[in-house]
Each structure stands twice: as C-alpha cells, then as structure tokens.
Amino acid sequence: MRNTTLTVFVLASIFALSSISWSEEITYRKHIKPVFDSKCIGCHGPQSPELPEFEKDKKKYKEMSKGPRMDSYTYLTSFVGWPDTGAIMRRLDDGKNTKDGKPGNMYQHLGSTEEERQQNLKLFKDWVGNWTLKKWKEITKEELDAIKVKY
Numbered sequence: 761m762r763n764t765t766l767t768v769f770v771l772a773s774i775f776a777l778s779s780i781s782w783s784e785e786i787t788y789r790k791h792i793k794p795v796f797d798s799k800c801i802g803c804h805g806p807q808s809p810e811l812p813e814f815e816k817d818k819k820k821y822k823e824m825s826k827g828p829r830m831d832s833y834t835y836l837t838s839f840v841g842w843p844d845t846g847a848i849m850r851r852l853d854d855g856k857n858t859k860d861g862k863p864g865n866m867y868q869h870l871g872s873t874e875e876e877r878q879q880n881l882k883l884f885k886d887w888v889g890n891w892t893l894k895k896w897k898e899i900t901k902e903e904l905d906a907i908k909v910k911y
C-alpha cells in the first residue's frame with residue numbers, strides 16, 4: 761500500500777514537472793505583452809513616434825527619452841522581421857551574441873535584477889525562435905523563416 765502511494769506520488773510529480781518544462785508556446789498575448797507593458801511601454805508606447813518619424817529626428821527623440829513606437833503585435837514584429845530586422849535581438853541581447861560581447865542597450869530595461877533580466881530575455885528568445893542579430897541585408901530567407909513570433 762505504502763509503495764503504491766509512493767509510486768502514484770512519484771509519477772504524478774514527474775508528470776507535473778514535465779508538463780511545466782515542456783510548457784506552452786510563448787505567445788505575444790500571454791507572455792510578451794505583459795513584459796512589454798511593464799518594462800518598455802513608457803518609452804515605446806502611444807506617445808512615441810512611428811519608426812520613420814523617429815529616424816528623421818533621432819536626436820530630438822533620444823533627448824526626450826522616446827524610442828520608436830512598438831506597442832502592438834504588428835509594431836513589435838516589425839522590429840524582429842522587417843523593416844528593422846533583428847533590432848529587438850540586437851538591443852535585448854545580454855552580450856552572448858553581440859560582436860563586442862557587450863549587452864544591447866535595452867537589455868538593462870528587461871528587469872531590475874540580473875535574474876529578472878535573464879528570465880525576460882528567455883521569454884523574448886523563445887518567442888522569436890531564431891535569435892539572430894543580423895540585419896536585413898545579411899539575413900537569409902531560411903533564417904527569417906525560422907522566426908516564430910506567435911500571436
């Protein structure tokens with residue numbers, strides 16, 4: 761009897777753990793939007809310029825601490841795929857994939873502790889799927905195709 765209970769317990773635990781580690785797919789709605797809304801929206805929200813407008817007057821917007829607008833699925837994915845290919849990856853990388861080994865300058869905004877930054881970086885990485893820092897001119901069609909960004 762004791763053994764049976766133990767076996768059931770062990771099996772249940774394994775099942776519970778494996779379903780956590782297999783976990784659901786990372787989606788914009790469930791995982792990325794909440795992080796974005798708490799960490800990024802202040803500088804990339806509705807008060808921010810469209811990307812071409814931002815690029816025209818970068819200096820002004822930088823001084824205002826405003827980056828280009830990214831507060832929707834459609835906006836955000838244009839900083840992953842096109843036209844600003846790899847921008848999210850270059851800015852959020854923790855230094856493991858950058859040429860100079862330094863973190864991208866938005867990495868710091870991912871959290872107030874290194875643990876939180878790493879957790880949120882992992883969410884972004886799993887969401888993007890193919891974490892390449894390449895720009896439009898360097899990326900291949902296959903590499904683009906491997907980007908997931910589920911809604």
Ligand code: HEC
Pocket residue numbers: 796799800801802803804811821822825826827828839844847848851852865866869870
């Ligand atoms: C305190 C304000 C602030 C916060 C918070 C912030 N950003 Fe930024 N971000 C900026 C500014 C200003 C720029 C433009 C200056 C620059 O290129 O560094 C920028 C640039 C970027 C760019 C490059 C856009 C381009 O086309 O050049 C990306 C991508 C980005 N931010 C993503 C994020 C993400 C994702 C978060 C949240 C984790 C975030 N930022 C949080 C202010 C902020």
